[in-house]
Amino acid sequence: MESALSVQNVTKRFGDFTAVDQVSFEVEDGKFFSILGPSGCGKTTLLRMIAGFYKPDGGTLLFNGKNMDGVAPNKRPVNLVFQNLALFPMMNVHENIAFGLRRRGERGPEVDRKVRSLLERVGLPESGKKQISQLSGGQKQRIAIARCLIMEPTVLLLDEPLGALDAKLREHMKVELKTLQSQVGTTFVYITHDQSEAMVMSDTVAVMNNGHFEQIGTPQELYHEPKSSFVAQFVGNNNKLRVRLHRDAEGDTIARYSDRYDFKLAQKFEQSGLEDEYDLFIRPEAVIINPGEGRENFQTVPVDVTSILFDGGNSRLMVKPLGTEGELVVALPQTREYDSIRSGDRIQVGWDLNKTVCFKRSDWKLYDEE
Amino acid sequence: MMKNRQHIKWGFLFFFLPVVLWLFLLIVLPHLELLRLSFTKANTGKLTLDNYLAFFREPIYWLTFVRTAGYSILVTFLVMVISLPVSFYISKMVRGRMTGALMILILVPFWVSELIRVYGWMILLRESGILNHFLVTLGFFKEPVEMLYNDITMIMGLVYTSMLFMVVPVIGVMDDLDNSIIEAAYDLGASKIAIWRTIIIPHCASGLVNGGIIVFMLVLGSYLTPNLMGGKNSLWFTEQIYNQIILYFNWNQGAAFGFLLLALSSLIIWVLLKLTKQNLKEVVKK
Ligand SMILES: Nc1ncnc2c1ncn2[C@@H]1O[C@H](COP(=O)(O)OP(=O)(O)OP(=O)(O)O)[C@@H](O)[C@H]1O
Numbered sequence: 124m125e126s127a128l129s130v131q132n133v134t135k136r137f138g139d140f141t142a143v144d145q146v147s148f149e150v151e152d153g154k155f156f157s158i159l160g161p162s163g164c165g166k167t168t169l170l171r172m173i174a175g176f177y178k179p180d181g182g183t184l185l186f187n188g189k190n191m192d193g194v195a196p197n198k199r200p201v202n203l204v205f206q207n208l209a210l211f212p213m214m215n216v217h218e219n220i221a222f223g224l225r226r227r228g229e230r231g232p233e234v235d236r237k238v239r240s241l242l243e244r245v246g247l248p249e250s251g252k253k254q255i256s257q258l259s260g261g262q263k264q265r266i267a268i269a270r271c272l273i274m275e276p277t278v279l280l281l282d283e284p285l286g287a288l289d290a291k292l293r294e295h296m297k298v299e300l301k302t303l304q305s306q307v308g309t310t311f312v313y314i315t316h317d318q319s320e321a322m323v324m325s326d327t328v329a330v331m332n333n334g335h336f337e338q339i340g341t342p343q344e345l346y347h348e349p350k351s352s353f354v355a356q357f358v359g360n361n362n363k364l365r366v367r368l369h370r371d372a373e374g375d376t377i378a379r380y381s382d383r384y385d386f387k388l389a390q391k392f393e394q395s396g397l398e399d400e401y402d403l404f405i406r407p408e409a410v411i412i413n414p415g416e417g418r419e420n421f422q423t424v425p426v427d428v429t430s431i432l433f434d435g436g437n438s439r440l441m442v443k444p445l446g447t448e449g450e451l452v453v454a455l456p457q458t459r460e461y462d463s464i465r466s467g468d469r470i471q472v473g474w475d476l477n478k479t480v481c482f483k484r485s486d487w488k489l490y491d492e493e
Numbered sequence: 494m495m496k497n498r499q500h501i502k503w504g505f506l507f508f509f510l511p512v513v514l515w516l517f518l519l520i521v522l523p524h525l526e527l528l529r530l531s532f533t534k535a536n537t538g539k540l541t542l543d544n545y546l547a548f549f550r551e552p553i554y555w556l557t558f559v560r561t562a563g564y565s566i567l568v569t570f571l572v573m574v575i576s577l578p579v580s581f582y583i584s585k586m587v588r589g590r591m592t593g594a595l596m597i598l599i600l601v602p603f604w605v606s607e608l609i610r611v612y613g614w615m616i617l618l619r620e621s622g623i624l625n626h627f628l629v630t631l632g633f634f635k636e637p638v639e640m641l642y643n644d645i646t647m648i649m650g651l652v653y654t655s656m657l658f659m660v661v662p663v664i665g666v667m668d669d670l671d672n673s674i675i676e677a678a679y680d681l682g683a684s685k686i687a688i689w690r691t692i693i694i695p696h697c698a699s700g701l702v703n704g705g706i707i708v709f710m711l712v713l714g715s716y717l718t719p720n721l722m723g724g725k726n727s728l729w730f731t732e733q734i735y736n737q738i739i740l741y742f743n744w745n746q747g748a749a750f751g752f753l754l755l756a757l758s759s760l761i762i763w764v765l766l767k768l769t770k771q772n773l774k775e776v777v778k779k
C-alpha cells in the first residue's frame with residue numbers, strides 16, 4: 124500500500140545551523156504518527172516543511188506518491204493545526220470552520236451542513252454563532268481541529284495542540300483526540316514534547332533529537348527496546364547507572380558500578396568498547412523488591428531504603444545500593460505485600476538481565492526534566 | 494476616606510479646568526460667534542438665511558464643494574490602498590532595525606513644514622524642474638511639459654502629505670496580527686488576495702477607519718497643497734472661504750461656508766463609520 128505521507132532525507136538549514144538533518148519516515152494511511160522530542164529539536168521546522176511553509180534544503184516529500192516540490196501551502200492536501208491554534212478572531216466559529224470550503228469556492232446549504240456535522244463530531248453542536256473569544260481553551264482546540272478536518276486532508280498535521288491546556292484537560296483531550304482520529308480515519312502527524320501524549324495516542328512514534336530521528340517504532344518498542352541512550356532516557360522513566368564495562372573469565376560482559384558491584388549483562392558488546400564509560404538503564408517497574416533466591420539470569424543488590432514516595436498506583440521507593448552514593452527508583456506495587464517496608468530498612472532488590480539496556484554514555488540536555 | 498475623596502476632586506479640577514477653558518475660549522466661543530455671523534446680513538446685522546442660500550444659488554460654490562468632497566474621499570481611499578501594502582511591508586516583511594529605519598524614512602518629511610514639502614514638489618515638477626530636465630535630456634520629451642497645476646498632481650501631493658497619518662495607525666493594528674493567523678489562512682487554501690480580503694483588511698479595519706478620519710479631515714481642510722499644486726484650475730473649498738473672508742471681507746458668507754464644510758465632514762465621517770460598522774468611541778479608544 125502507498126503511504127499517505129513519505130518523507131525522504133529531508134534537511135533544513137538556517138545559516139550554519141542544521142535544524143532538521145536527513146529525516147526519513149513513512150506514514151500509512153489512517154495511522155496516528157507522533158514525533159516526540161525535546162524543545163528546540165526541530166519538530167516545528169519539520170512540520171512546516173511538510174505543510175509547505177519552509178522549502179527543504181534537500182530531500183523529497185510525497186503525499187500519496189505525489190511529489191510536493193514547489194507546491195505552495197494553499198495547494199497541498201495537508202492542513203496544519205498551529206502550536207497557538209491561530210483561529211481567526213475576526214470571524215465566528217461557523218465562519219472559521221467554513222473558511223477552507225469557501226476558499227475552494229463551495230457555497231450554499233452544503234457548507235452549512237458540513238460545518239454543523241463537524242461541530243457535532245467535535246462535541247460543540249451549539250457554538251456556531253459564538254465568537255472565538257467566547258470559547259474555552261479546550262473548545263478552541265476542537266474548533267481548530269474541526270477547521271482543518273472539514274478540508275478532508277490527506278494528512279492532518281498537529282503542532283503540540285495540547286501545549287496550552289492545563290494538565291487535567293490535557294489528560295482528557297488526549298483520549299478524545301485519539302477517539303476522534305479513529306472515528307474520522309484521517310492520517311494524523313502529531314508533534315509533542317510530552318512522551319505520555321505520544322505513547323497514549325500513537326500507532327507509531329518517532330523520537331527526535333537535535334534535528335534527526337533516533338528511533339521509529341511502536342510505543343511498546345520504544346519503551347522496551349530503546350535503540351539509543353537518548354530514547355532510553357526520554358521515553359518513560361528510567362534509572363540510569365554510570366558503569367564501566369569489562370569481560371569476565373567466561374567471556375560475558377560485566378558492568379562495574381561504583382567500583383563495587385559487578386552487574387551481569389544480557390547484551391553482547393564489541394571488544395573495542397570495553398572499559399569505556401557506559402550507562403546502564405533499568406526501568407523502575409523492572410526492579411523487584413525482595414526477589415528471593417534461585418532465579419535464572421538475575422541480578423540482586425542489597426540496598427538501603429532512603430524514602431518512600433506514596434502516590435497510589437504510582438508509588439515508588441528510593442533506594443541506595445550499599446556502599447555507594449547512587450540512587451535507584453523502584454516501583455512499589457500497592458498490593459499490601461510491601462507495607463512493612465520502612466525508610467532506613469536494608470532490603471534486597473533485583474532485576475532480570477533481559478530487562479536492562481546499556482549504552483555508551485552520551486549526556487543529553489533534556490529540557491523536559493520536570 | 495472623606496478627605497481622600499475631596500483630594501481627588503481638587504486634583505481632577507486642577508487638570509480639568511484648563512482643558513475646559515481652552516476648549517471654551519478657543520473652540521466653542523469662536524464657533525458660536527461664527528454661527529451667529531453666518532445667519533446675519535453683512536453690515537446691517539439682521540437675521541437672514543441669505544448666506545446659506547447664496548451657496549445653492551451660485552453653481553461655482555456648490556460645484557467646488559462637491560469637487561472638494563469627492564476628491565477628499567478619493568484621496569482618503571488612495572491613501573488607504575497605498576498604506577496597506579506599505580504597512581504590511583514595514584510590519585511583517587522586514588525585521589528588527591529595518592522596521593525602525595523605514596518608520597523614520599516615513600516620518601522625516603513631516604519634520605519640515607508643509608510649505609517646504611510643497612515647494613519641494615514644485616521644484617521637482619515645474620516646467621523648468623528637475624524631472625523635466627531629466628526626461629528631456631534622456632529624450633523622452635522633445636520639450637519640457639508643465640506638470641504642475643492640474644488635478645492629478647494635486648491629488649498626488651495630497652496623498653503624499655497625508656500618508657503618515659494612515660500608515661502609523663495601520664502599522665499599529667497590523668503589528669497585533671499574529672503571523673500564524675495569516676499562515677493558517679494560507680494553509681486552508683486561501684490565495685494571497687483572499688488573505689488580504691478576509692484576514693488582513695478586516696483585522697486592520699479599526700486602524701483604517703482611524704487613519705481614514707484623520708486623513709479625510711486633513712485633506713478636506715487643507716489649503717496650501719491644493720492652492721499651490723492645483724493652481725487656478727483646481728479650486729478647493731477652503732479657498733472659497735479664504736476668498737470670502739480675506740478678499741471680500743465678507744465674514745458672514747465665509748462663516749456660512751465654514752459651517753457647511755463642518756457639516757459635510759461630520760456627515761461623511763458618520764457615513765464612513767456606519768458603513769464599516771465601527772463605533773466612534775471604539776475607534777478613538779484604539
Ligand atoms: N526561522 C528560523 N531561523 C533560524 N533558526 C530557526 C528558525 N526557526 C527555528 N530555528 C531554530 O531551529 C531549531 C528548531 O526549532 P523548532 O521550532 O523546529 O523547534 P521545536 O522542536 O518545534 O521546539 P518547541 O518544542 O519548543 O516548539 C531551534 O534551535 C530554533 O532556534
Ligand SMILES: [Mg+2]
Binds near residue numbers: 166168282
Ligand atoms: Mg515547536
